[in-house]
Amino acid sequence: MFSDTLALTGRSLKKWIRNPAAIMPGLFMAVFWLALFGSSFNPVNLVPTQIVGTQLSPALVDQIKFAMSSVFGGAANYITFLTAGVIAFIVIINMAYGGIDIVIDRQLGYLNSLLSAPISRASIFFSGTLQNFVKAMFIAVLAFIVAVLLPNGLRVGAGFGVLNFLGVFVAFGLLTFGFGCLFTSVAFSLRQVDSLVAIINFLAFPLVFMSSAMFPLGTFPAWLKEIAEVNPVTKASETARLLIVNGNLSAGQLSTMAGNMLYLVVFATVLAVIGYLIARRALRAE
Amino acid sequence: MKNKIIEAENLTKIYKKSVKAVDGISFSIEEGELFGFLGPNGAGKTTTIKMLTTLATITSGKAVVAGYDVAKNPSAVRKAIGMVPQELTADDELKGLENLLLSAKLHHIPNDAAHKKAQDLLSLLELEGAAQRQVKTYSGGMRRRLQLAIGLIHEPKILFLDEPTLGLDIQTRQKMWAYIRHLNRENGITVFITTHYLEEADSLCDRIAIIDSGIIKVSGYPSELKSKLGGTILTLQLTNGADISANLRSIKDVDEVEKKGETYRIKLGRTDALPTIIETVTNGGLKISDINLTKPTLDQVFLQITGNTMRDSSSNGDSYGQRVLIERLK
Numbered sequence: 045m046f047s048d049t050l051a052l053t054g055r056s057l058k059k060w061i062r063n064p065a066a067i068m069p070g071l072f073m074a075v076f077w078l079a080l081f082g083s084s085f086n087p088v089n090l091v092p093t094q095i096v097g098t099q100l101s102p103a104l105v106d107q108i109k110f111a112m113s114s115v116f117g118g119a120a121n122y123i124t125f126l127t128a129g130v131i132a133f134i135v136i137i138n139m140a141y142g143g144i145d146i147v148i149d150r151q152l153g154y155l156n157s158l159l160s161a162p163i164s165r166a167s168i169f170f171s172g173t174l175q176n177f178v179k180a181m182f183i184a185v186l187a188f189i190v191a192v193l194l195p196n197g198l199r200v201g202a203g204f205g206v207l208n209f210l211g212v213f214v215a216f217g218l219l220t221f222g223f224g225c226l227f228t229s230v231a232f233s234l235r236q237v238d239s240l241v242a243i244i245n246f247l248a249f250p251l252v253f254m255s256s257a258m259f260p261l262g263t264f265p266a267w268l269k270e271i272a273e274v275n276p277v278t279k280a281s282e283t284a285r286l287l288i289v290n291g292n293l294s295a296g297q298l299s300t301m302a303g304n305m306l307y308l309v310v311f312a313t314v315l316a317v318i319g320y321l322i323a324r325r326a327l328r329a330e
Numbered sequence: 331m332k333n334k335i336i337e338a339e340n341l342t343k344i345y346k347k348s349v350k351a352v353d354g355i356s357f358s359i360e361e362g363e364l365f366g367f368l369g370p371n372g373a374g375k376t377t378t379i380k381m382l383t384t385l386a387t388i389t390s391g392k393a394v395v396a397g398y399d400v401a402k403n404p405s406a407v408r409k410a411i412g413m414v415p416q417e418l419t420a421d422d423e424l425k426g427l428e429n430l431l432l433s434a435k436l437h438h439i440p441n442d443a444a445h446k447k448a449q450d451l452l453s454l455l456e457l458e459g460a461a462q463r464q465v466k467t468y469s470g471g472m473r474r475r476l477q478l479a480i481g482l483i484h485e486p487k488i489l490f491l492d493e494p495t496l497g498l499d500i501q502t503r504q505k506m507w508a509y510i511r512h513l514n515r516e517n518g519i520t521v522f523i524t525t526h527y528l529e530e531a532d533s534l535c536d537r538i539a540i541i542d543s544g545i546i547k548v549s550g551y552p553s554e555l556k557s558k559l560g561g562t563i564l565t566l567q568l569t570n571g572a573d574i575s576a577n578l579r580s581i582k583d584v585d586e587v588e589k590k591g592e593t594y595r596i597k598l599g600r601t602d603a604l605p606t607i608i609e610t611v612t613n614g615g616l617k618i619s620d621i622n623l624t625k626p627t628l629d630q631v632f633l634q635i636t637g638n639t640m641r642d643s644s645s646n647g648d649s650y651g652q653r654v655l656i657e658r659l660k
């Protein structure tokens with residue numbers, strides 16, 4: 045089963061590598077969100093230097109700026125806060141739209157040729173997830189690099205190292221895999237690209253907006269905050285931010301991170317099982 | 331007597347509890363046979379292939395393929411069969427050889443053996459020169475040949491071919507049939523084939539079955555089916571008037587003689603009677619000014635059985651796949 049999964053994943057990745065233009069949409073999305081959306085807003089710029097004609101003391105202004113920044117997890121600027129959210133958004137969108145290839149494989153009869161071969165249905169399902177996983181994570185890393193390279197872009201905390209970087213992408217990897225399994229199983233269940241796009245729009249946007257991907261939970265109304273707090277997108281984004289903003293984590297931050305990671309592991313496992321069950325149903329003989 | 335390698339008993343497929351695609355068909359195919367499965371669009375050909383290749387469940391009845399019950403042991407069936415679908419499923423972006431090796435990998439053939447088998451097939455199907463080219467650069471005929479190679483990479487006992495010559499020009503089509511004949515005669519592969527081209531089915535298949543509306547209407551040897559339809563018609567146009575109808579009628583194997591002016595329409599049971607007919611004409615001092623011999627064709631058998639109405643149903647309602655197929659064959 046393992047070698048079948050790898051063979052099928054290899055097929056898709058080979059095609060991907062041969063068509064470098066395929067990463068452009070993902071890359072553009074990262075650049076636009078970070079460079080345009082991210083640069084246009086910075087919470088510390090909202091802090092006034094005077095109120096109804098009265099000049100505020102520079103010390104007070106700095107205090108307010110500090111307070112404002114801590115609402116944004118201590119990020120030096122909005123791009124530093126936003127990067128994690130944009131990566132979450134990118135991986136979700138990529139996993140979702142990656143399903144189009146799967147629907148087309150069915151329409152072209154390729155899926156049938158796999159189904160009449162002696163390979164397990166699990167291989168077909170997991171290769172579908174894995175191929176999009178690799179692509180999504182690659183673009184996620186590119187987005188991170190874009191954020192760092194932008195003028196007044198992502199600023200990592202002092203002591204940010206390889207482990208922090210790995211931690212960020214383990215968190216996103218779990219998020220990507222979990223949602224990937226779900227979207228892939230949906231794609232295997234559908235016969236038309238149109239229906240897939242409709243489902244993507246219905247799922248992907250609320251998933252991202254009902255989380256702390258774009259804005260801190262502190263600004264949310266209570267009802268939305270309750271949903272956002274259990275959203276895996278929030279868990280992954282917060283974990284990534286902890287690791288980006290604070291190079292060296294305190295004991296408290298470490299335990300928050302460990303809790304989030306555990307949450308994401310459980311999430312990814314449960315969705316892999318659910319996804320597999322949905323896909324197995326969809327891959328049954330007609 | 332040879333082993334039965336495919337046996338279908340009362341095979342029935344009902345889609346969505348109401349659409350009877352295949353309605354209780356029974357047939358058996360011997361090992362090494364080249365079996366043609368013919369029928370108009372929407373007759374149930376592809377559904378039958380889908381059931382035999384584990385892609386569709388069997389609503390009722392039973393199918394045994396290569397010794398395994400399809401419903402009970404689908405994975406053993408998948409190992410024993412090769413499938414060449416109507417659609418061109420080879421990957422456009424991959425090279426010809428890569429497509430073959432991927433299929434080999436999915437059939438768990440060790441690397442060395444896979445390379446060797448792939449080379450053999452590429453040379454058999456005259457695709458060596460194109461092995462390192464992406465499939466999107468292939469012509470329609472090359473794609474069909476590659477598709478055939480993909481179905482053969484794991485040396486299956488039975489090869490299912492669903493319309494393997496669809497959309498090909500006559501030269502390529504004949505070439506394709508030569509390959510199929512070769513595989514059947516030389517390598518002993520049992521072939522189950524569906525086709526629209528009846529003259530090809532006639533010249534190639536050992537036995538055929540004609541299916542319509544989910545029911546097998548007739549099955550047997552092509553020659554047998556044609557002679558059942560009626561004998562050969564000989565049309566003779568003679569000069570110098572004497573009526574020799576009676577003489578002709580007395581010849582063995584002449585079933586019927588009709589005279590209209592100087593034209594005789596003679597229905598023959600067997601063509602063995604021809605020399606005697608010519609002799610009779612010349613002995614009577616008559617001259618032949620025109621002669622025409624019409625043998626019954628499988629087309630006529632087919633039309634008689636399935637009727638003349640046009641079938642508009644598209645095979646699976648999957649018009650997108652059909653359009654892509656046409657595009658790729660261009």
